[in-house]
Amino acid sequence: MDRELLIEIGVEELPASWLPNLTRQMAEKLDARLRDLRIAPGAPVESFSTPRRLTVRVAKIAERQEDLEETITGPPVSAAFKDGQPGPAALGFAKKQGVAFEQITRIQTPRGEYLAFHKKQRGKSAVDALPDLMSALLRDIAFPKQMNWDARLEDGRGHFVFGRPIRWLLFLYGGRVVPFTIARAANAASSTVHDVHSGALTYGHRFLATSGRAGRSIKVRSFDEYQARLAEHFVVLEHSERRDRIGRELEKHARRLGARVQQKEHAALIDEVADLVEYPGVIAGFFDPSFLELPHEVLTTTLVHHQHWFPVVTDDGKLKEAFLAVVNTQPQDERVIAKNAERVVTARLRDAKFFWEADRKVPLESRLDRLHTLQFHKKLGSYRDKAERIERLARSIAGEALGKPDAADDAARAGRLSKADLTSDMVFEFPELQGTMGGIYARSEGMREQVWKAIYFHYLPIGVEADAPPTRAQLGEAAVTWAAVSLADKLDTFVGLSTAGEKATGSRDPFGLRRQVQGAVRVLMDLPDLVGIDREISLSNLLRHAAAGVPGAAWQGDLAQASEVFAAERVRYALEQRGVPIEVVRA
Template identity: 40%
Template sequence: MTAQTLLVELFVEELPPKALKKLGEVFAATLAESLKSQGLASAESTVTPYASPRRLAVQVRGVAAKAADRSVQQKLMPVAVALTAEGQPTPALLKKLAALGADASALPQLKRAMDGKAEALFLDSTVAGATLAEGLQKALDETLAKLPIPKVMTYQLADGWTDVKFVRPAHRLVALHGSEVVPVAALGLAAGRTTLGHRFEAATPEVAITDADGYASQLAEQGAVIASFAERRAEIQRQLAAAAKAQGGTPIDDEALLDEVTALVERPNVLACRFEPEFLDVPQECLILTMKANQKYFPLLDEAGKLTNQFLVVSNIRPADASAVVGGNERVVRPRLADAKFFFDQDRKRSLESRVPALAKVVYHGKLGSQGERVERVMAIARAVAQQLGGGESLARQADRAALLAKADLLTDMVGEFPELQGIMGGYYARHDGEPEAVAFAVEDHYKPRFAGDELPRNEVGVVVALADKLETLAGLFGIGQQPTGDKDPFALRRHALGVIRMLVERRLQVSLPAMVNAAFAAFPASHGQAHAEVLNFLFDRLVGYLRELGYSAKEVDAVVALRPDIWAELPQRLAAVRAFAALPEAESLAAANKRVGNILKKVEGALSTEVRESLLGEAAERALFEVLGSIQPRSDALFDSRDYTASLCALAAMKAPVDAFFDDVMVNAEDPALRANRLALLGRLHAAMNRVADLSRLAS
């Protein structure tokens, strides 16, 4: 029979919007993959997922009514077990054949073949391909078991006795192969061809799907539903852009909100609404958050990125007169904005500083004390970091002040209502209290970067406090054994580590990482676990991933990080130097020689002499290497000291020939102890000269 399109739709009550996109993707992919594995669909079969608030569906093109029969060879048992010494079948063999639906008449068809070290009997047979009804039933069962359901519901079927567990109660199942219903069942439902459209705007109460190919168009025409999540999302984006342009604004860019709204509507209709301009006196972050989080609205921004008093609503209905819908949404948002204004006005009646003592009553962690104790630790670390940066008394004083106030907004009404605004509100309240702008920015920015790609703190005070805050978290939690394990990172320590890395590298901070880690642990009581090495290793591990994401190769990163540099400000220059060196024709030979030198020096017992006695350089090759090293090393070191790392490394290229000649002509481990020590000292100097920028041996093939 010619392959046709298969449609499967599960019609349910409203699905959780934040999970809908993933549920739709997994439903389609898993079901299609099962059909392909059973031979009912091919690798070329196109799969189209559908997901709306009340349905999960998939359309698979090129599905056969029956899978092709296939030949299989089945191992029965070792010959020694299957046949007697006379070659007759044993009872064990006959029993095995019977279990497979065969008898002694199949003996002539059995084949002998080696299976490991023993000879075994094999039976060739033909397995009938699965029918679509069989295969689809199996695929449905597998798919429903594998859905990433955030929270399972238990409900009863119409008989009042049978319990079903699923994400939401299911009411209809559609399964069509072309225009024919496939007799399958799931969740207590037998497959048919009827589904429901839009709750209010469908042309007919039920939509009887004529054939699988016309599912989306028929549902759109008769059911007033855009079944495809992707198409519905694109339609919402198009309408948002058009409505915003008509209002002279730009909708807030929020992919997660767009996904959630797409999962809430079946027939999107974007409408423009307004609120009273006086609410704009409240910080726009508060208004934007309350509109997005509570109402799922899209606030409109002006050309400067400032919030306007307009917002867009994605309605699920398209009435001829939308004024009632607009008016209703404007009435609903007003109390939300009024609450935000009330919180803002109330919070400003008390200064941030007046709230600091109360942090002593807020638990931070059972083993790490209160937020008040944490603030004291962050202040101590911030002072130490400011001193290491050489910012003088002004930087230390401002960093100390910002660290004192940084957590005070946790006790404000606004942050109590919207925890996402911590730090942001602290900045607003600090300005209201008359704090210097540098301190206000630091209070606002000390959580940054909050996520991958987030901006860094805007000023030096903010960087100092952000570093102190993240180092305190790392030292605190590592000290009590709460480091991440596997994919579990409940305290987001990987994110904190990445924040430290980004600030050190991208802001080119001339500060020692070990010194900062020491300062972080010094802020804790002596009884606190001293996990300096663990924190440093954790940061270096995250550094490798960060540098790889910047586009550097594994060898380039390995070469630079292997030296475990204390200061990370110049890592990009070192990596650029390694890349330039690796492109030189001499690089491969020098890297291999450097690796060889390192292996030789590792085997040296006792202290390695640093003095090369010229009088003991008897071989021409070792004299040549000594002379070239004496010429090149000072120049390379001077370039290194001036931080011209590329030129410093490239200067080493001239040593290729004398290094190659040395290893060709000179026996390092000479019998004469003095000669051997002198040659090892020469190699020690060579190794030191070559590995100041990076460990070049890591570039060797």
């Protein structure tokens, strides 16, 4: 008879950025471990998570392991017998298997005739095998960072680390508790560390309760009861349900303000905040209308990237002096929480306004000398050196590779100023705005669109998707100069770091070399749509041209070949991401 398996690992709050991967891992690792134990799941493995729990459930697994039958090969017959009698090799093989020699058989293999033993092992009951599964599952889960919390497992390996301390363990098979213990280490430094025993208990929301004490234990016997009881105690288990609830609440509160939330643009933020809370609610806050004089990029960065709050806009897309915040509670008086949020955002915006006013007193051209104080790479010099290389390369790409000599001067100027905002107070405080603020400051100085937009967008594109920003409409008159500066920056970074000995290996790419080449590939692939230029441009030639401007770069031999192979791999990746058949890509 198949029975349900339910596991919940209760932990101290996990970072939201970890949860998507951990949720996938819980399902994948459990499925693999069940199969290793010969208890194949009879239903899909489902996993769920909130900041305080990692849950996995299988609706049906068998009551027993499958019986194990295997043939163990021993020594060759030619070496196993002496004068027709079993020799030491044959008797030793039988002894190792724990059987009399009469139970040993012979088998034919491609290498000849060998002794063998056909071993049959009856499977354990699932209840007896599942503790081993739990030990393996806890060890299998990988975290970006592990915590030592004076715990140990009785699995022969002892010391046990996890992403966060485990506070409770729900472990049910067929509605009954599977005994399991995470033990306190003998040398535990703190007296507050205790053994964690598996049970049939979970815990509700830390702060909310319909009656009694918030966060009290809840006894359950099945997944359906588990999910229903959690909902009664203000825990929404499914990420998708929390996300949808946040979307509805944002829309409702925005309508009350006579505004709307750009949910499509902020889809990633909604996904993230859904993993920050167990029972989402939304509050509205306000700031002084005078802050609307700041560039909208500064306002949205302050709200979205720093506070994880949502700006609201009017029907014509203009920012309002209000924001919406997702909270992990249902406050009786929203204004109490909103006032504290308003104090925080006001302080941030006051700083931003000061930086905005102070930075504009220093023209971008006057900031170039300060770039000498910022090192790009110890073998490649400062950012001023890099800016000068970008200037020369952007001029050459615009005039020669793109065939637009009339745009060469604007491209060169944009390239020269592209890194100037790195010395600004605004970018020091809001590093997400580098490049963007350079373009905004250039615009405020009255520079041509061909210059300020090229600076504004030069870090883009990041992805290889055809719809990744920027769009042709966003680029406007600056399409050619942007393409020249963007290519120059990315190619200089890739070529320079490659000659300096930096490499992308496996999942490690600290300098973002893959991203740099993928951005250049996307520019070249979409030149007709983005720039209006339909001509074939060799990426290999551009790489060699960029290398010519890097002091001491020897772009030849193994280095040049390896770098061009790396770039070709990025081209293949881009084509695959756009759905080009694999056989066409390989051709």
